[in-house]
């Protein structure tokens with residue numbers, strides 16, 4: 504090995520049934536007053552917001568609730584949440600929910616300790632200091648934002664979703680409790696699970712992959728490939744939910760270090776311009792990007808085939824077919840042919856996709872014209 508490699512993780516990860524209880528002791532160690540950042544509906548409807556509030560209060564931590572995070576959190580929302588944290592004198596941020604609330608919590612914790620607006624950092628200002636301590640609690644087996652250091656924020660003015668990342672941005676404590684995923688609908692299970700699968704495959708193929716990230720990513724492919732169908736068909740299947748939560752978390756630990764690839768480059772403009780949910784966009788594009796990457800990743804795609812199917816001998820075509828079969832079983836179409844994306848938007852989508860940092864670690868180099876061709880191919884289905 505010729506270069507020194509780094510591998511970063513949150514301060515501590517609590518994984519398992521009932522792990523959410525740990526938020527009390529972790530929070531009490533880190534502060535006195537927590538801004539609890541969550542979305543507008545799911546966590547309130549399922550009672551998790553009030554349960555987390557009670558656990559925090561019982562541990563002696565005061566709670567200020569900010570439950571206004573929309574899907575795809577915007578610059579405006581993060582600035583409002585950071586204003587609330589500063590105004591109420593919070594010294595800790597707890598995120599609760601899927602990727603959007605956890606990303607918003609991460610950016611809020613940072614901005615509560617920095618001047619100005621998050622928009623400056625979304626547009627490239629370097630992050631030069633730690634934020635408030637952050638605890639993130641995941642409610643989906645998808646984004647894995649509890650174990651990463653990235654926040655995807657919507658720059659409303661430029662209609663761009665931008666991933667902002669910093670080594671300062673790992674949570675002090677991450678909580679992955681499969682119990683919270685039991686209430687996900689089949690559609691949400693499919694979308695978030697496909698996001699995880701894309702993390703695992705893109706991380707494994709990434710030019711930033713290292714031996715530890717590869718080991719975690721390949722195991723994640725196996726876990727997700729072997730349990731997404733069951734979790735989709737029966738949300739109460741606890742072993743399947745546990746394997747999905749573990750798969751999502753390990754994929755997150757891998758990609759937080761290795762980076763991702765072209766799928767994650769292209770899904771952000773598709774989300775920002777056409778409102779396509781992140782996980783669904785990932786799943787729909789994944790086989791098409793795998794096909795594009797094939798010449799640069801034959802052996803790794805063969806290993807993905809083995810991990811997905813349990814076959815002794817894998818092939819790149821087998822991996823692509825296995826992903827397409829999984830998409831069909833969880834009722835998600837491959838490609839974007841049914842989305843009525845106007846022809847004249849394709850070049851702009853490709854251009855925005857290439858701007859995303861994720862493309863830098865794609866295994867095959869990709870220019871604007873290549874990205875447009877992948878989108879065209881995905882449009883044909």
Ligand SMILES: [Fe+2]
Pocket residue numbers: 646698699702767781785
């Ligand atoms: Fe993702």
